[in-house]
Every structure is written in C-alpha cells, then in structure tokens.
Amino acid sequence: MPILRLALRSLWNRRVTATLTVAAIATSVALLLSVQMLRSAAREGFTQTLSGADLLVGARTGPLNLLLYSIFRIGDATTNVSWATYLKIAHHRDVDWTIPISLGDTHRGFRVLGTDGNYFLHYRFAGTQSLTFTAGGPFKTLYDAVLGSDVARTLHYRVGDEITLSHGLGAVSFAEHKDKPFKVVGILAKTGTPVDNTVHVSLAGISAMHIDWRSGIQATGKYRISAEEARSKDLTPDSITAFLVGMRSKVMTFTMQRAINDYREEPLLAVLPGVVLDQMWSLVGIADTSLMIVAAFVVLAGLLGMLTSILTSLNERRREMAVLRSVGARPHHVFTLLVTEAASLALIGILGGVCLTYLLLIGGRSVLAQKFGIYVPITVLSPYDVAILVGVLAAAVLMGFVPAAQAYRRTLSDGLQIRV
Amino acid sequence: MPEPAIDITGLEFAWGRSPTLLQIAQLRIERGERVFLTGASGSGKSTLLGLIGGVLLPRRGTLRLMGSTVNALRAGERDQFRGEHLGFIFQMFNLIPYLTIIENVILPLQFSPARAGRLGSTAAEDEAVRLLVALGLGASGFLNRPVIELSMGQQQRVAAARALIGRPQVLIADEPTSSLDADARQDFLRLLMNECQESGTTVLFVSHDRSLSSLFDRSLALADINSAPLAVH
Numbered sequence: 001m002p003i004l005r006l007a008l009r010s011l012w013n014r015r016v017t018a019t020l021t022v023a024a025i026a027t028s029v030a031l032l033l034s035v036q037m038l039r040s041a042a043r044e045g046f047t048q049t050l051s052g053a054d055l056l057v058g059a060r061t062g063p064l065n066l067l068l069y070s071i072f073r074i075g076d077a078t079t080n081v082s083w084a085t086y087l088k089i090a091h092h093r094d095v096d097w098t099i100p101i102s103l104g105d106t107h108r109g110f111r112v113l114g115t116d117g118n119y120f121l122h123y124r125f126a127g128t129q130s131l132t133f134t135a136g137g138p139f140k141t142l143y144d145a146v147l148g149s150d151v152a153r154t155l156h157y158r159v160g161d162e163i164t165l166s167h168g169l170g171a172v173s174f175a176e177h178k179d180k181p182f183k184v185v186g187i188l189a190k191t192g193t194p195v196d197n198t199v200h201v202s203l204a205g206i207s208a209m210h211i212d213w214r215s216g217i218q219a220t221g222k223y224r225i226s227a228e229e230a231r232s233k234d235l236t237p238d239s240i241t242a243f244l245v246g247m248r249s250k251v252m253t254f255t256m257q258r259a260i261n262d263y264r265e266e267p268l269l270a271v272l273p274g275v276v277l278d279q280m281w282s283l284v285g286i287a288d289t290s291l292m293i294v295a296a297f298v299v300l301a302g303l304l305g306m307l308t309s310i311l312t313s314l315n316e317r318r319r320e321m322a323v324l325r326s327v328g329a330r331p332h333h334v335f336t337l338l339v340t341e342a343a344s345l346a347l348i349g350i351l352g353g354v355c356l357t358y359l360l361l362i363g364g365r366s367v368l369a370q371k372f373g374i375y376v377p378i379t380v381l382s383p384y385d386v387a388i389l390v391g392v393l394a395a396a397v398l399m400g401f402v403p404a405a406q407a408y409r410r411t412l413s414d415g416l417q418i419r420v
Numbered sequence: 421m422p423e424p425a426i427d428i429t430g431l432e433f434a435w436g437r438s439p440t441l442l443q444i445a446q447l448r449i450e451r452g453e454r455v456f457l458t459g460a461s462g463s464g465k466s467t468l469l470g471l472i473g474g475v476l477l478p479r480r481g482t483l484r485l486m487g488s489t490v491n492a493l494r495a496g497e498r499d500q501f502r503g504e505h506l507g508f509i510f511q512m513f514n515l516i517p518y519l520t521i522i523e524n525v526i527l528p529l530q531f532s533p534a535r536a537g538r539l540g541s542t543a544a545e546d547e548a549v550r551l552l553v554a555l556g557l558g559a560s561g562f563l564n565r566p567v568i569e570l571s572m573g574q575q576q577r578v579a580a581a582r583a584l585i586g587r588p589q590v591l592i593a594d595e596p597t598s599s600l601d602a603d604a605r606q607d608f609l610r611l612l613m614n615e616c617q618e619s620g621t622t623v624l625f626v627s628h629d630r631s632l633s634s635l636f637d638r639s640l641a642l643a644d645i646n647s648a649p650l651a652v653h
Contacts, residue, residue: 323510327527415470
C-alpha cells in the first residue's frame with residue numbers, strides 16, 4: 001500500500017508541525033490517562049479508607065452518619081455504645097478482634113481517638129496496608145499519645161513532646177485537660193485516610209482525663225483528681241462511640257450483622273464499611289468526574305489542533321493531489337492519504353501520551369503517596385483505559401474525514417489541473 | 421495497422437448547463453506520432469487533456485485511446501487506464517516535495533502494476549536512473565538532493581522521467597517548457613524527443629509557443645479543430 005508510505009513521508013516532511021501536533025496530543029492524552037488513573041486510585045483509596053474490618057458498629061443511626069462520625073470524624077455521635085455490650089460482642093466466639101473507638105476530645109482542632117493496642121495491630125487501609133510508624137511506637141502507658149502524620153507535620157511535634165488535650169470539639173476550646181498532659185510516643189506514617197488527622201490515646205487515657213468531670217465541667221477543690229491519683233483509679237470506660245469488628249470467618253459477617261442490628265438490650269447499628277464507603281463515594285466522586293470531563297475537552301483541543309494543521313497544509317498540497325491523480329491515484333486514495341495522516345499523528349500522539357503517563361507515574365508516585373496518601377499502582381492499562389485511547393483514535397480518524405472530504409472534492413473538481 | 425493512439429469522434433463537452441466549450445468532429449493521432457497542439461489560454465486545452473486523461477467525461481461522442489473507449493469506462497477503470505497508458509508533464513510543480521528524486525520518478529509504478537510489469541527484470545530504481553541520465557541528469561551526487569532544491573529545468577526533467585517510466589503509450593505534456601529559459605527549453609525538448617523516439621511513445625505536446633512546432637511531426641491549432649460556437653479563436 002503506497003498510501004501509508006506516502007502519508008508517513010509527507011508527515012516527515014512537515015516534521016516540525018507534525019511533532020508539535022503529536023506533542024499536543026501526547027500531553028492531552030497523558031492528562032486524560034493520569035486523571036483516569038488517579039481517579040481510580042483515589043476511589044480505591046477512599047473506598048478502602050477502612051479495609052480490614054468486616055463490621056462497623058455504633059449506636060443506632062443512619063449508616064452514612066455512623067461512618068461519618070466514627071471514621072471520618074465529621075459530626076458527632078448522639079448516643080454511645082455501652083461498655084458491657086462492647087465486651088459481649090468482643091468476646092463472641094465468631095469474633096476474631098475488635099477495635100474500640102472513643103471520640104469527643106480534640107487537640108488544636110485535631111480529633112482525639114481513644115482505642116487500644118488492636119488499633120495498631122488490625123487497622124487496615126488501601127487494601128492490606130497496616131499502620132506503620134515514622135517515629136516511636138504504640139502507646140504503652142496511661143498518658144501516651146500517638147499522632148497521625150498530618151497532626152505531627154502541621155503542629156511540628158516530635159516524639160517526646162508534651163501536649164494538652166481539650167474537652168469538646170471546637171478548634172479553640174476553653175475547657176482544657178491541662179492537669180493531665182500527654183506525651184507523644186509515636187508518629188504514624190501517612191495513610192491518606194482520616195487516621196492522619198487523629199491523635200490516638202488509650203481508652204484508659206480518655207477515662208483518666210474525664211475522671212473528675214461531671215456534665216461537661218471539671219470538679220473543683222477537693223473533688224479534683226490529679227494525674228497521678230488517676231493512675232490508681234478504675235479507668236474502665238462506661239461507653240465508647242463505636243467499634244470495628246474482624247470476624248474469624250467472613251461468612252459469619254452477615255449473621256453477626258443481623259444479630260447486632262436485632263440486639264434487644266441496646267439499639268445498635270452494624271454496617272459493612274466497604275458498602276457504605278461505596279455509597280459515600282457516589283456523593284463525593286462528582287468532582288473527579290468533572291475533572292475527567294475537563295481532561296476530555298483538553299484532548300478535544302489537541303485533536304482540533306491537529307485538524308487545524310492538516311487543513312492549513314491542504315492549500316499548498318493541492319498540486320500534490322493533481323500529480324497523484326495524473327499517475328493513476330483515485331480520489332479515494334487522496335481521501336485515504338489524509339485520513340491516514342490524521343490517524344498516524346493521533347496514534348503516535350497516543351503512544352507518546354501513554355509513555356508520558358508512565359514516566360509521570362514512576363516519577364510522581366512516591367510524592368503522591370507521601371503528600372496525598374494516594375497509592376497509584378503501576379499496572380498495565382485497564383480495558384477501560386484502552387477503550388478511552390481507542391475512542392481518542394476514533395475521534396482523530398473522524399476528524400481526519402474533514403480535510404479528507406475537502407481534498408476529495410477538490411481532487412474531483414481540479415482533475416489534472418495544477419492550481420497555484 | 422494498429423488502432424490509433426488517440427481517436428476522437430463527435431466529441432462534445434460543457435461544464436454543467438453552460439454552453440458547449442469543446443466540439444471536436446474528428447481528431448486522430450497515430451501511434452508514435454508526435455503532435456504539437458497550440459491554443460490560447462481558455463480555449464479548452466486543459467479541458468481536452470482532462471477528457472483524454474479520463475477525469476472529465478464528454479457529453480457526447482467517443483474518445484478512444486489505443487482502441488479502448490475511455491469514456492465508456494467506469495471512474496476507477498479510467499483512473500487505472502490513465503496510470504497504465506498515459507504519462508503527464510505539467511507546466512510546473514510536478515514533483516512531490518516530500519519524496520526523493522527517485523521516489524518521484526517511480527511513483528506511477530506504485531499505482532499501476534501493469535506499468536511496473538513492463539520493466540521486466542529491470543529494477544525500478546535502475547530504470548529511473550537510466551531515464552534521468554538520458555534526460556541529462558547524470559551528475560554524481562545529484563540524486564541525493566531534495567527535490568525542492570532543484571532548478572525549474574531540473575524539476576521538469578525529473579517530471580519527464582516520471583512521465584516516461586514504465587513506457588506509457590502516450591505522453592501528454594501541458595506547457596512543460598513555459599517556465600524554462602530559451603536554452604534550457606531547447607535542451608529539454610531535444611532530450612525528451614530523443615527518449616520518446618527511442619521508446620516509440622506518442623506525444624501530445626500542448627503549448628502556445630509556436631516556435632517549438634518545428635520539432636514535431638504535425639502541428640494543430642485547437643481553434644481549428646474545435647467547432648464549438650463560443651470557442652475562443
């Protein structure tokens with residue numbers, strides 16, 4: 001087929017413009033592909049904010065509400081789960097482990113979460129990743145605190161620093177637990193989940209802070225209990241905000257969920273975290289769809305640039321078409337020649353865009369993980385990605401029909417006349 | 421006696437509904453004959469060449485080339501026929517700028533397997549070089565130059581080599597020398613005529629420069645054979 005060779009030689013002859021056109025297409029395709037990969041990674045990251053737990057249990061409320069206040073620390077629980085109920089479920093024979101979650105205090109705008117050692121052992125995010133420490137380790141004694149990475153970074157804390165927690169949820173609180181300061185013993189690595197914005201202390205630590213508080217006010221005078229005195233008191237909590245459950249066998253999850261939801265002693269709600277996270281993504285995922293639309297328009301702009309460059313070249317190529325006709329080329333050869341040029345430009349652009357995307361991915365992947373907690377896996381293109389690229393190519397070929405049709409018409413009217 | 425190279429009978433042509441532009445009762449050019457055709461611009465020369473080339477169709481009459489009635493063929497067959505039997509040289513801009521000299525010369529062979537087949541065992545590139553040398557483009561290193569760097573005279577010689585490769589029966593030259601100076605013109609014509617004589621090619625040479633007519637077997641004025649009422653005289 002001499003036409004393909006002619007098309008490539010013609011492009012090579014115009015290699016400066018052709019290179020620019022290819023670069024524009026490659027950049028736009030790389031943008032589209034990166035957005036697509038980031039959005040699936042972000043979705044993955046979001047829906048796996050909490051990936052290890054089979055059930056999330058709290059006082060009866062809406063599933064989204066439970067997820068928002070217990071995992072995303074948005075809003076507040078109106079009711080708690082009693083400690084007795086927690087223990088009963090935690091000791092059930094089908095339950096492998098539980099992670100208690102006790103919320104209600106803050107430190108300079110960051111939420112304080114009371115929990116136990118299971119948190120560092122069983123909490124999973126983004127698939128199978130467990131929590132790791134960049135400094136120090138889990139809390140051991142009563143007044144130890146473990147900081148999420150953003151807390152440490154924003155407030156410039158290091159292991160060994162002393163911090164004071166505040167009662168209630170305001171960024172500026174007037175009721176501080178000044179008498180019972182905590183010591184930073186560990187700082188967690190970035191996860192890209194709400195864990196990064198959380199100050200973790202033990203359940204006993206939460207109890208100790210509130211041991212001399214009644215109805216939101218700290219006792220005064222002789223009723224006040226010092227930090228040291230608190231150590232000897234019974235620090236078992238009365239209630240917790242919510243808890244996570246890991247089952248011994250996944251198949252028992254639904255039975256347990258039903259049992260908890262039907263629990264007669266106390267109104268409870270158990271949800272499958274993944275299901276609720278998916279529901280939530282459909283609410284917050286609109287932003288990434290619009291980003292995708294923007295990227296698609298950038299690709300369109302790249303293709304329009306190609307169309308412009310081919311259309312501009314058409315006038316000076318009019319005599320070339322007459323010469324081709326004189327040696328026996330048919331009008332459809334001229335049509336094919338121009339469509340082939342458009343398709344070749346787009347194909348090279350798309351391949352360049354794919355290479356560029358992987359280069360960006362390899363280069364930017366650690367930054368994405370560290371700064372944004374988005375873990376982008378380096379994999380082959382998904383069928384969806386390939387479908388997008390085929391779509392871009394098809395669009396380019398369709399656009400190539402415009403100059404091709406114009407050249408075809410001119411070829412028929414010019415015949416063998418060389419028009420200057 | 422073989423069929424004539426070009427045999428036109430009762431031919432009429434008009435663009436759309438406009439008045440008849442070309443009306444030729446009889447035009448016969450024998451094989452191997454070299455004919456000089458003159459005509460003022462706008463007299464229908466290009467139209468006649470378009471008809472012979474098969475990109476235009478007459479309203480009436482028949483146009484036979486080497487015994488085939490071209491105007492009865494389908495569009496694709498006419499394109500194929502042109503590629504196989506005719507060679508064209510235009511006034512200027514004959515070459516495809518992004519191809520090398522050799523690639524320009526062998527271009528017709530890529531669109532016509534029959535024409536390529538006439539080379540027999542000779543490689544296309546070798547035949548191209550032979551023609552270029554015969555047309556006076558033998559200087560060493562010449563073939564590697566980009567076509568856009570060639571002088572007008574050199575471009576026309578490359579175009580002539582392309583028109584003649586694969587031995588088409590008819591060479592149609594449309595003012596091929598009008599962009600050349602007097603010396604180059606004589607030189608070019610002499611070499612072109614030699615090559616056509618050797619290969620027995622029929623030549624239809626169109627020009628308004630009557631001083632060239634002495635090199636041809638026969639000279640015709642389009643105005644004399646065109647009886648259309650509105651024809652330019």
